[in-house]
Amino acid sequence: MLKGKVAVVYGASGAIGSAVARAFAGEGAQVFVTGRRLAPLQALAAEAGSAGGSVRAAEVDALDERAIDAHLSNVVEQAGRVDISFNAVGVPNAKILGVPLVDLELEQLSGPLTSYTASYFLTARLAARRMVAQRSGVIMTVTALHARMGLPLVGGYGLAMATKEALTRQLSVELAPHGVRVVGLRPYAMPETPTIRNAFEPRAKATGMSWEQWQETLAARTHARRLMKLAELTNMATFLASDRGSGMTGTTVNLTLGSVDD
């Protein structure tokens, strides 16, 4: 589905970023994986290479505008273009989870908002400058249920996710006339990623729930009465990144298994 496409993934050492990179490479894209730590990216590149994919690793802080720009120039020099930009950056949130809003410090509220928005904005607009010139491309990112639903004890995370979804719409309305689509994915909790366990730990103290009870509670919110699999996210990401997703822009795809209405 992605033969001939050139993709850059930010935050590719993480659970979602690495899974998306593997899926894109498996569908024939040339993938450039980036993150702050080179070792896991090199391991990912080697693993994808032995499975027949093309994955190249580079250290890029997705909050550093100059580093992102220099890397994209390298990508275009090596591959001739950039077709897909996928921002899977996740900001560590151990300090904000489990704290009621009334006890939250201002920087615990604004921290995730600033980091998530800045990273998405910088990676998107720097890719967009190249994509507008070639008159094609797809800019993608990930949000969460919290963008659309009041959920307790998550500090500024919900604001950050809602802002990213708004930014997807804003980017799309300006970029789509130039052939560039902008699409987000809003997955439900995927317990096979360490992220979900890490998000649970601070809440365990605040709620008194066990890991099993928490998973049951999350599953009960969905129509399907189950949690999500990473492959369900990567299948949709691959479709949206491909030319078959050409009808989608300015929106965030609802992968919450029915737990939030459109």
Ligand SMILES: NC(=O)c1ccc[n+]([C@@H]2O[C@H](COP(=O)([O-])OP(=O)(O)OC[C@H]3O[C@@H](n4cnc5c(N)ncnc54)[C@H](OP(=O)(O)O)[C@@H]3O)[C@@H](O)[C@H]2O)c1
């Ligand atoms: N996992 C789920 O079930 C799930 C469900 C819904 C939504 N989400 C959301 O999806 C996003 C990604 O989730 P995930 O599970 O993949 O998280 P993750 O495994 O923690 O991955 C996030 C990655 O972002 C990287 N990162 C952080 N700051 C960066 C920066 N400035 N530059 C480059 N890379 C940076 C981290 O790398 P370092 O090692 O350098 O910190 C980490 O590898 C998060 O917003 C998460 O809340 C996840």
